[in-house]
Amino acid sequence: MAEYHINLPLTKEDISLLEAGDFVYLSGTLYTARDAAHKRMTETLEKGEKLPFDINGETIYYLGPSPARPGQVIGSAGPTTSSRMDKYTPRLLELGLKGMIGKGRRNEEVKAAINKNKAVYFAAVGGAGALLSKCIKESTVIAYEDLGTEAVRKLRVEDLPVIVVTDCHKNSVY
Amino acid sequence: MIREVSGSEISKAIEEMCIEANLSLTDDVRGRITKAFKDETGFVAKKILSQLVENMEIAKNESIPICQDTGMAVVFMEIGQDVHIDGDLTEAVNEGVRNGYERGYLRKSVVKDPLIRENTKDNTPAILHVSLVPGDKIKITVAPKGFxxxxxxxxxxxxxxxxxxxxxxxxxxxxxxxxxxxxxxxxxxxxxxxxxxxxxxxxxxxxxxxxxxxxxxxxxxxxxxxxxxxxxxxxxxxxxxxxxxxxxxxxxxxxxxxxxxxxxxxxxxxxxxxxxxxxx
Known part of the structure; x- marks a missing residue:
């Protein structure tokens, strides 16, 4: 069980290094998307259209934040349950998605796709949204604004604490 | 004797309780989390529990919800038989939830139809459980429930x-x-x-x-x-x-x-x- 500070986007070397159970502090840019955004992204792909951001090499945080008070970057910002995204995830991994941050179990299909596409699944601590919000330095809605909390946001994070649940070597904490 | 309670009094109480519950845990729950942190022997577990303890402090001190899922508002009301409520009770409860979630910067997490899934944008309706009890008081419990x-x-x-x-x-x-x-x-x-x-x-x-x-x-x-x-x-x-x-x-x-x-x-x-x- 090692501890790393890693800059986003993740490199091939970073992903290969990480093992299930490792503590990682992530810094850099990532995107938020949860249930409704995943559904809409999948519908977009089915229509043959482009996703609202280039997913290749990127990391998605399964997050629907609470609203920011005046002067705050974002409100409470912890992870939501990842398994609800399982239906949509293998397709996004095929398109080059490299990192996912959420909480809880993934199905076997997602685990196999993580291994096949050399990606990594992290968990942040569920229910620690106030603490995690302090790691978010910038937040901009870039798509699906009508979805409110479920819109796609581009975030800049500093030392976001996560734990590797499923690495690219077929190991998983749960 | 029938005691009058206005709908607006109920709304105001529920508004404040939605905010209070989302920023600060009750002493029993706080106590259990703090004790678990002290007693835990697992290395990773202790590290996670320390984040939860710190999270509670940040939430309380900086008015950031403890969790971003500020829940669907579950409201239990024990209404005394000798109380008369002035106005529409259900609307008074929903008005309280609406104002609490807006003014408290709480997340709006309710969709209008389970299949069409359009957000109601004000976290209403609440889930309301009413029971009639003897007396002329109203006991309200607001329990925002994460999914x-x-x-x-x-x-x-x-x-x-x-x-x-x-x-x-x-x-x-x-x-x-x-x-x-x-x-x-x-x-x-x-x-x-x-x-x-x-x-x-x-x-x-x-x-x-x-x-x-x-x-x-x-x-x-x-x-x-x-x-x-x-x-x-x-x-x-x-x-x-x-x-x-x-x-x-x-x-x-x-x-x-x-x-x-x-x-x-x-x-x-x-x-x-x-x-x-x-x-x-």
Missing amino acids: GSENMSKVYMLKPSDGEEGVKNAVLDAVKSAGPNACPPMVVGVGLGGDFELCAILAKKALTRDLDRRSEKPHIARIEEELLKTLNETGIGPGGFGGDTTVLGVNIETYPTHIAGLPLAVNICCHVNRHAVRVL
Whole structure:
């Protein structure tokens, strides 16, 4: 069980290094998307259209934040349950998605796709949204604004604490 | 004598309680999390629990919700028979929720139709449970419920012959199947008896009881304590990463039931087991 500070986007070397159970502090840019955004992204792909951001090499945080008070970057910002995204995830991994941050179990299909596409699944601590919000330095809605909390946001994070649940070597904490 | 209570008084109380519950946990839950952090022996588990302790402080001091899932507002009202409410009660409750979620910068997490899924944008409607009681007071409990854990809750229609062992096995089954998805350490609310829908309501109500107060029925109090021990022996641990702390508390509420049945509901809550209580 090692501890790393890693800059986003993740490199091939970073992903290969990480093992299930490792503590990682992530810094850099990532995107938020949860249930409704995943559904809409999948519908977009089915229509043959482009996703609202280039997913290749990127990391998605399964997050629907609470609203920011005046002067705050974002409100409470912890992870939501990842398994609800399982239906949509293998397709996004095929398109080059490299990192996912959420909480809880993934199905076997997602685990196999993580291994096949050399990606990594992290968990942040569920229910620690106030603490995690302090790691978010910038937040901009870039798509699906009508979805409110479920819109796609581009975030800049500093030392976001996560734990590797499923690495690219077929190991998983749960 | 009939006592008049205005709808606006109810709205105002609910507005404040939605905000209060989302920023600050009750002393019993805070106490259990802090104690778990002190007692935990697992390295990863202790690290996660330290984040939860720090999170509670940040939430309280900086008015940031403890969890971004500020829940669907579940409201229990015990209304005295000698109270007359001026106005539409349901609308008064929803007005309170609407204002609380807006003014408290709380997340709006309710969709209008379960299949069409368009956000109502003000977190209404609330889920309202009203009961009539003697007296001229209104007791309001607001329990904002997050759905990461709600999704892992279960109802079991057990047979009378399943007995105490069947009840314990079912609760264990629910907690194991919730695992890392329900943001452990969890609080487990159990409704035992009644019928299909009443056991579920009792389970939710159980989550609002002080974690340090055991059932008044000795055999149920014993089962609560035994289950707490058994559930923590699963080793699921904080965040599902292993450890001594899987469950912070087990509360069981009971009701008489039919000769043919043993209904059991397990309402799982994460460590953010929120509620606020007021009497008007």
